[in-house]
Amino acid sequence: MKAIAIIPGTTNLSLIDRPEPQIQADDEIKIKTWYVGICGTDREIVSGGRADAPRERNELIIGHEMFGQIVEMGSSVTKVKLGDFAVFAVRRGCGQCTACLNNRSDMCYTGNYTERGIKGADGYQAEYIVDKEQYIVKVPEPLKDIGVLTEPMSVAAKAIDEAIRVQAARLKDFDDPVNWLKGKKALVAGMGPIGLMAAFALKIKGAEVIGLDIVDEDSYRPRILKEIGGTYIDGRQVKVTDIDEQIGQIDFVFEAAGIAKLQFQLIDTLGINAIYMATGIPSDKHTPAFDGGTLMQQLVLKNQIVLGSVNASVDHYDQAVHYLEKSLKLWPNTIEKIITYKFPYTDFDAALHYHSADEIKVVIDWRL
Secondary structure, three states: OEEEEEOOOOOOEEEEEOOOOOOOOOOEEEEEEEEEEEOHHHHHHHOOOOOEOOOOOOOEEOOOEEEEEEEEEOOOOOOOOOOOEEEEOOEEOOOOOHHHHOOOHHHOOOOOOEEEOOEEEOOOOEOEEEEEHHHEEEEOHHHOOOHHHHHHHHHHHHHHHHHHHHHHHHHOOOOOOOOOOOOOEEEEEOOOHHHHHHHHHHHHOOOEEEEEEOOOOOOHHHHHHHHOOOEEEEOOOOOHHHHHHHHOOEEEEEEOOOOHHHHHHHHHHEEEEEEEEEOOOOOOOOOOOOOHHHHHHHHHHOOOEEEEOOOOOHHHHHHHHHHHHHHHHHOHHHHHHHEEEEEEHHHHHHHHHOOOOOOOEEEEEOOO
């Protein structure tokens, strides 16, 4: 079969031939790949950035945002059936810590997990994929055109789920723990794929969504935000530290920009008892200058929480599918706009290196 692979630490990206994977155990499932999304991690990898090949090889098949159709499965599989559409989750546990032993590799204690297409395990940019039933999530047939968005939506789903759980635990005596986000102000910083996925999910949860980026208000991403009822702030026109003065203090910050200076500045927007979820990973390792005393004073006096969130569990993938179903029902002509470009796998180089001002999600099509 064909696959897209790289020698980690280099820019040697190529279309290779690999033996087609076969089912070896009763709990395994084989999927014919339809689409694989491209994200910033993929582009970092193909630029020579962080990635690890499997131990037995010097090359890594890239790709972790997959979607496809089941063509074969082992005799013990019960979660899906032949012909179903589905996705596999990304991370595989260390097999040692309590989190991984409970199928929560997204919370691995040891750091010895693997991630398909990223760290120590081949990814999904290939014609066929075989993996275990415990990592599969069924995607309903009506979502077949946007099912590839499940992985980025799962990142948003986990961050939102954790925020709700934390707030429900500490505010349960005087706020609604079930519908905590309803009517709350949520600021989404970074209108890329994950930020926009968060905007859709937060609107579904009943939040008042404000998007923050540094693009023109009439450009593609802010227009999508407005179509689902969100409002937009151009960070070039309004200082981040002035946002709370303009629109009031924020109950929930969802950070998806990955810019260290901005990440610290966003704390200033938080209101009393507010929570901040950071999902972006800054590429710049230098610590920006900021008034740490003032920020820490605010965190203490206003009972605020700042959390980091990465990856997602299989349960969060299920939540992501639910959010996509609701989004397709509520905004059928909008959620589809997140996928801005599709390239056949034979044009993989253009897909991974081509950038447009209006790009949100680029997808490689393996249906040839």
